[in-house]
Amino acid sequence: MLTLGIETSCDETSVAVVDSGSKTLSNVILSQSVHTKFGGVVPEVASREHVRTIIPIYKQALEEAGVTRDQIQLIAATMGPGLVGPLLVGLSFAKGMAWGMEVPFVAVNHMEGHLAANLLSQPDLDDNHLTLIVSxxxxMLVHVRSFGEYEILGRTVDDAAGEAFDKIAKVMGLGYPGGAEVDKLAKQGDRTYERFPRAMRHHEYRFSFSGLKTAVAQYLDKLSAEERDKHLPDIAASFQEAVVDILVEKTVKAAKEKNIRDVTISGGVAANSRLRELMQERLTRAGKRFFYPPIQLCTDNAAMIAAAGYFRFQKWGATEFVVDAVPYLPLD
Ligand SMILES: Nc1ncnc2c1ncn2[C@@H]1O[C@H](COP(=O)(O)OP(=O)(O)OP(=O)(O)O)[C@@H](O)[C@H]1O
Ligand SMILES: [Mg+2]
Structure with missing residues (x-):
């Protein structure tokens, strides 16, 4: 079943064609660069960029997939969580297309999209699995009992892991969004150089990153310009190790305690090389199987939305056209 996926929840305009939730025929992603000069996403600017680019991106997605419009059998779009203006652009486009083409339409939760990136790319993965969504x-740490049936075991009480990466990248002068830059710099550093705090170690599956963010920012503040330059890779590696260590520790603990064999990671931070490495190491040691999506399916993309939309349609059929964008849409 050829599914057209549309993702516009933040600052990526993306359109994809996916066959039956398992084969990506195209996945065009346009990351809006206009926000770089503001150091963060400006919602109104993002909405306007989506309006400007969605049709050309859609045409490119069909062309790259080698299909024509009348071959599309299902249209899926993100309805939330995200920025309301950007969400409305993709959702309205999808509804209009589905209405005009007389094909079913499915609204997708963006976080379900992230976890579906594994279903799309890992055919061996068990329906019943544990996933760490880090974006x-x-x-959040989620027990997926089967597609659509989720138990959230724990989440962050303050900042998201990706937010911490972006903030530290900013104070290190690496630009925005900077997660990938920190990852790159950390490869040249010593991760044991400084031990930054691991918060909420004894609080079940809850996470906290705002204290770590402040600790690293203050640590950098106290350094001389020379020391800072000399040890920036070591500090990046030590910061990254603190984030990754606690993410891995709690994920392994949950997999053991809940007796779940298969574990996945998803969301932008799932692209992190050290997170992948340490997860693999500790999960293998615990006798678990570890899966992760290719990098282009970790950060926002429409292929994961098409996949989630297809699975949703298989289970529950189409979504009514009256559905609206929901900025704080919960996963469960
Ligand atoms: N290699 C990497 N290491 C660490 N963080 C990374 C890496 N690559 C991307 N990120 C981070 O991933 C985040 C972007 O992920 P994603 O696109 O899933 O987030 P989002 O869509 O903005 O948020 P959400 O999905 O929660 O709505 C950014 O914070 C970015 O810094
Ligand atoms: Mg996302």
Whole structure:
């Protein structure tokens, strides 16, 4: 079943064509660069960029997939969580297209999209699995009993892991969004150089990153310009290790305690090389199987939305056209 996926929840305009939730025919992603000069996403500017680019991106997605419009059998779009203006652009476009083409339409939760990136790319993954969703706005540990049936075991009480990466990248002068830059710099550093705090170690599956963010920012403040330059890779690596260590520790603990064999990570921070490495190491040691999506399916993209939309349609059919954008849409 050829599914057109549309993702516009933040600052990526993305359109994809996916066959039956398992084969990506195209996945065009346009990251809006206009926000760089503001150091963060400006919602109104993002909405306008989506309006300007969605049709050309849609045409490119069909072309790259080698399909024509009349071959599309299902249209899926993100309805939330995200920025309301940007969400409305993609959702309205999808509804209009589905209405005009007389094909079913499915509204998708963006976080379900992130976790579906694994369903799309990992055919061996068990329906029943544990996933750590780590993105720019969310950090949560979810027991997926089957597609659509979620138990949130824990989440962050303050900042998301991605937010911490972005903030530290900013204070280090690495630009925005800076998670990937911190990852790159950390590769040249010593992760044991400084031990930054691991918060909420004894609080079940809850996470906290705002204290760590402040600790690293203050640590950097106290350094001389020379020391800072000399040890920036070591500090990046030590900061990254603090984030990754606590993420891995709690994920492994949950997999053991809940007796879940298969574990995945998803969301933008799932692209992090050290997170992948340490998860693999400690999960293998615990006798668990570890899966993660290719990097282009970690950060926001429409292929994961098409996949989630397809699985949703298989289970529950189409969504009514009256559905609206919901900025704080919960996963459960
Ligand atoms: N290699 C990496 N290491 C660490 N963080 C990374 C890496 N690559 C991307 N990120 C981070 O991932 C985040 C973007 O992920 P994503 O696109 O899933 O977030 P979002 O869509 O803005 O938030 P949400 O999905 O919660 O609504 C940013 O915070 C970015 O810094
Ligand atoms: Mg996202």
């Amino acid at each position: 720019g706005g969310h950090t």
